[in-house]
Amino acid sequence: MRILHTSDWHIGRTFHGHSTLDALRGVLDALIAQVREHDVDVVLVAGDVFDSAAPAADCYTLLSDTLRGLRDAGAHVIVTSGNHDSAARLGFQAALLRDGIHVLTDPLAVGTPITVADEHGPVHIYGIPFLEPALLRHVWPGIRTQEAALTHAMDLVRADLSARCAGARSVAVAHCFAAGVEPTPLLERDIQQGGLDVVPIAAFDGVDYAALGHIHGRQQLAPHIRYAGAPLHYSFGEGDKPRGSWLVDLDADGLADVTWLPLPVPRRVVTLTAPLEELLADPRFADAEDAWVCAEYTDDLPQRDPLRRLQARFAHCAKVVHAPARVGVSDSRTYAERVRAARSDRELVDAFLVHVRDGAGATDRERELIDDVLADRVRVEATA
Missing domain, CATH: 3.30.160 (Double Stranded RNA Binding Domain)
Structure with a gap:
């Protein structure tokens, strides 16, 4: 079976005030072409489909067009919700979607897979939506952290697998911050790195492949645990990170190969x-x-x-x-102390400039202007 792993589309996100919708449409059209070119059987979208909980109408249009295009290209499509998505809004029409397109947003359905078969038999795909511990305590008592939530979810996955035929192939799709990743500065706007929201990669034991989302750059935490990253560059901190998706091959025994498929970059x-x-x-x-x-x-x-x-x-x-190259002058004195130390009006003005300009005093031209102003002041006072 051939699987394409993508994530973090962030439909509707702006780039420094500029819409990215047209650029993203072109990139997702290229992704659809890759699905057709590489005979992909299943496309996995690991969360953050939208950039906000209340996307505009044209965002829904782009999502609908893309899901339809992926299905028409011959692939089953499995989508999970991320922390930027509203699970209710993303999943409200799940039951109305055409056959072969699945949007998974209900944490209570975590242990129930979408099963797709190939010539070697079934592959069980478990979609895990973003799990907010505060919203799960009434159904999963004792859950207070992302680690506990993901571990419990994967326990449900492993329990379901154990009830199936031995050696059944499986894939997990999740949106989380896993231990060992290197987040891009100023990019993952909601990641907390204090420890409570970090999920150990051991939580994903027991599946042949874990398709993760949340980090916007591709990363490999283990041969079978990977982030695909976002399809567009959404910040300047991402400029050196390639855009694309993982092409995952499963054979009769499980994971056989993973290769990177680059996507076009509309504008560097x-x-x-x-x-x-x-x-x-x-x-x-x-x-x-x-x-x-x-x-x-x-x-x-x-x-x-x-x-x-x-x-x-x-x-x-x-x-x-x-971003001045010059390092400011170090002076332990307070501004008031520097003012008191000034021996002339010119030194007083220069002390002010040094204070407000991080150590940069008056330039030669500015000194000429200061001298002219001070000289005018002296002349005015002399004739008063």
Whole structure:
């Protein structure tokens, strides 16, 4: 059996205020083409189908079109809900979906698989929606952490498998933060790394493959435990991470092979670091002119209207950060102490500039202006 593992579509998410819906539609169309090209039997979507609990109407349209396209390409489709999804909204029409498309959002159905057969017999696929411990305590007493919730869910999976024929092949689909992953900074917006929400990979013992979602970059925790990541770059921190999905082959004995299928990147995301004038003119940045750009300009002082100026060259510059290369002057004195130590009006102004500009005092041109202003003040006072 051939399985395609994908996750974290985040339909409806914006990128620094820009819609990603058209770009995502193109990428999901490419995924449908891969399903057809590689004769995929089952597509697994491991949570975070939508980016919010209340997606707009056009988000539902894209999801419906994609699910229909995957099924028309010949694959069964199994979708689970993630922490960004509303399980109720995502699953409300599950019973109305066409044959071969399954949306699994009910934690009480965790131990009941979707079974798909091939020439070697059945493969039991257990969808585990995102499990919020606070919402499960009334049905699973004592559950207070993600670790406990996922362990209990997988215990239900293992119990169901033990009642079936020995050697039955199986797959688990879950949305969680598993021990050993490397989260992208500023990306997984809701991950808590304190320990309560970390699920040990031993929780997934007993299945031939665990298709995980929640982390936006592909990762392999064990040969049979993997994250596929998101199909689009949703932050600048992801710029160096490939986009795609895992193609999983099961033979008669279980996991046989896993290969990576890359997806197209509609527009690269890059971070450029240099003084502002270099960013505006240096030819070495020419290949980024059609990319999403985060510009980190390293001038000592903030520059005038940097976003507008950068967008004249980089039409898709979406973020500007002032990241001065110079390290601020270390001074243990308080500002009041520095003011009291000033011996002249010019030193007083310079002390203020050093304070508010992280150690950068007046430039030569600014000193000339300061001297002119102070000289005018002296002349005014002399004639008063």
